[in-house]
Amino acid sequence: MPELPEVETTRRGIEPHIRGHRVTGLIVRQRQLRWPVPARLGQHLRGHPVKSVDRRGKYLLLSVGAGTLIVHLGMSGSLRIIHNDTAPGPHDHVDLLLDNGSRLRFTDPRRFGAWLWTRDAIETHPLLATLGPEPLSEMFSADYLHELSRSRKLAVKSFIMNSHVVVGVGNIYASEALFRAGIHPARAAGRISLSRYRQLADAIKSILDEAIRQGGTTLRNFVNGEGKPGYFSQSLQVYSRRDTPCPRCATPIREARIGQRSSFYCPICQR
Numbered sequence: 204m205p206e207l208p209e210v211e212t213t214r215r216g217i218e219p220h221i222r223g224h225r226v227t228g229l230i231v232r233q234r235q236l237r238w239p240v241p242a243r244l245g246q247h248l249r250g251h252p253v254k255s256v257d258r259r260g261k262y263l264l265l266s267v268g269a270g271t272l273i274v275h276l277g278m279s280g281s282l283r284i285i286h287n288d289t290a291p292g293p294h295d296h297v298d299l300l301l302d303n304g305s306r307l308r309f310t311d312p313r314r315f316g317a318w319l320w321t322r323d324a325i326e327t328h329p330l331l332a333t334l335g336p337e338p339l340s341e342m343f344s345a346d347y348l349h350e351l352s353r354s355r356k357l358a359v360k361s362f363i364m365n366s367h368v369v370v371g372v373g374n375i376y377a378s379e380a381l382f383r384a385g386i387h388p389a390r391a392a393g394r395i396s397l398s399r400y401r402q403l404a405d406a407i408k409s410i411l412d413e414a415i416r417q418g419g420t421t422l423r424n425f426v427n428g429e430g431k432p433g434y435f436s437q438s439l440q441v442y443s444r445r446d447t448p449c450p451r452c453a454t455p456i457r458e459a460r461i462g463q464r465s466s467f468y469c470p471i472c473q474r
């Protein structure tokens with residue numbers, strides 16, 4: 204599943220090719236994505252220049268002035284720029300045509316992605332209105348996590364994976380950040396001190412930042428290529444490494460279900 208770093212890498216990959224260019228058309232080959240692609244989406248977009256390509260959580264936001272195209276990659280979606288009329292494959296559901304002759308092509312085998320339209324202020328859209336802060340913003344801090352978690356009994360891993368708390372911390376990054384911060388993933392969120400939340404907030408920021416920077420090396424792939432940053436080669440310390448030695452203390456890594464998700468941790472280094 205594309206996580207925040209992959210979505211940010213996608214944003215950086217497509218932005219230089221579409222920003223400032225006028226939309227000349229939209230080809231929808233399969234309307235049934237997670238929600239149906241609005242029937243009049245092409246009419247809304249056509250003739251307008253793409254003013255900005257932003258990201259909020261895992262949503263890509265293409266503003267055309269009259270409104271905003273909201274794109275989500277879902278479980279298996281990807282975007283790439285093509286400069287010719289390369290024949291679409293069976294999962295190439297949408298093409299956005301631009302006046303420079305290039306196309307933004309959306310591929311999504313599992314069809315959990317989304318192409319939606321809004322004329323309203325983007326922060327009021329139902330999908331975005333209740334999202335927590337961006338993890339790489341100043342709003343996301345130890346003080347914020349500490350204050351919000353007081354008296355909450357749920358596992359800290361579930362807490363930081365909740366998009367109302369903070370956006371874009373998926374299962375892999377949550378596991379890795381908790382290991383880096385030395386916090387047991389099942390510990391009650393409300394029983395973690397401010398200083399330990401400082402370590403956790405720092406770990407989340409640095410892990411996501413490293414993944415985004417690694418993704419930067421794949422940007423050229425967005426043109427006529429795969430269009431998929433995929434999972435970064437970022438070395439995973441605990442995720443999916445059950446029974447292998449902890450990189451710090453050599454104790455076998457354990458796996459547990461926490462909030463319906465597989466969690467990996469070191470029983471010695473994480474308390």
Ligand SMILES: [Zn+2]
Pocket residue numbers: 449450451452453454469470471472473
């Ligand atoms: Zn260990």
